[in-house]
Amino acid sequence: MDLELTTEQAMFKDMAKEFAIREVQPYVKDWDRECKMPKEVYEKLGAQGLLGIKAPVEYGGLDLDWMTLGVVTEQLAYYDFSLGTGSMSRTSLGILPIVQNGTAEQKKKYLPGMIQGKVTHCFGTVEPNAGSDATAIETAALLDGDDYVINGNKTWITNANICNFAMVVCQTDKTKGTKGLAVIIVDWGTPGFTRAPIEHKMAFRHHDHGQLFFRDCRVPRSNQLGGFGMRVAFSNIEHTRFGIACAAVGAINACLDYSVKYCQERVQFKKPIGSFQLVQEKIANMVIDLEASRWLAYRLGYLKDKNVNVVKETSIAKYHNMEAVRRSAMAAVELHGAYGLSDEYPVERIYRDCMAPIIYGGTAHVHKLILGRTVLGIDAVTR
Ligand SMILES: Cc1cc2nc3c(=O)[nH]c(=O)nc-3n(C[C@H](O)[C@H](O)[C@H](O)COP(=O)(O)OP(=O)(O)OC[C@H]3O[C@@H](n4cnc5c(N)ncnc54)[C@H](O)[C@@H]3O)c2cc1C
Structure with a gap:
């Protein structure tokens, strides 16, 4: 299994990162405070082609692979978890249901505007x-x-x-x-x-x-x-779950990066707090969670691109990666001390935001039931 990104995938990853640094990072704290985001953000994502990655070329899409969409989602989520998952859902629960099940008229009516970020489903x-x-x-x-x-x-x-x-x-x-x-x-x-x-x-x-x-x-x-x-x-919910697993990787990476910086700079007992072994343990746990989550998400992208059945792998990745964000965000807030409770530090928002995709796309319990059913062959909820 080769999980190294192709030149094209790496290019889209960089494009998404540059987009987020320019269009998201400077504003996201205010959007969160004001509880609203300009709709132009999605139009700008559309103009860069980032909403049409899995959409057919004839409607203005790029018809690329899942891995590309996964790394784009990861990059956007590093700066704004909700934008990462939200933009992915525009594909999984917006564009794809119409591509897969729509009539020619429905496709013509909705797809071009959705790909441009001008029409919202x-x-x-x-x-x-x-x-x-x-x-x-x-x-x-x-x-x-x-x-x-x-x-x-x-x-x-x-x-x-x-x-x-x-x-x-x-x-x-x-x-x-x-x-x-x-x-x-x-x-x-x-x-x-x-x-x-x-x-x-x-x-x-x-x-x-x-x-x-x-x-x-x-x-x-x-x-x-x-x-x-x-x-x-319900068939497209599986793609949303892949998007959540990829977005989780971005969020854990952000928790780690912000925590490393803070622990190198914050001095207590005349030393950077990063020099204390108990602090290093928390950082090490984040490193492990990041690495494991990235492997699960990328392996899932790789398998999706091979068009094989991924029900089990999807539930493993969605469950594991969201639990990993939950752990990493809690540790990141704790490592920031009282400042971790302030929205001046992005870890505070990640700590709150991670609860949303823990619940939607199937709760942790639901994914354990899916895994139980997959290996036992017994459906726990059949009535
Ligand atoms: C931010 C956000 C965005 C959303 N967007 C959409 C959307 O666009 N479209 C849409 O249709 N929905 C959307 N949802 C809804 C989401 O899909 C549901 O919240 C989710 O499916 C859980 O349903 P519920 O909230 O009713 O919880 P419930 O199903 O009532 O569950 C409550 C608790 O009971 C547990 N539970 C339930 N059944 C079992 C069982 N058999 N065994 C063990 N535990 C169980 C659950 O795991 C959970 O902990 C969104 C939710 C959120 C938070």
């Missing part, structure tokens, strides 16, 4: 009563002539309040169970579609999250994205 699965158990979806889409009439609520949806259109996972026929699930596109502005922000969040403050409400919301049947069942509704 949201992907609504989770509901007040359907979180980890996404099969419990209650939002109903019932056929009435040639229209679907949608009724239901979605919650904690990324980009809910800034989206131009929503991809909504609906139940079309309760008697069919998960075989009745479908993804239906609803453009913002359609009567019966409203939304509300979720405010005062601990993590990912400058990224939008909110609720979607559908009340007798009527859309043409042709707005359905693909067919029916679990595959069409």
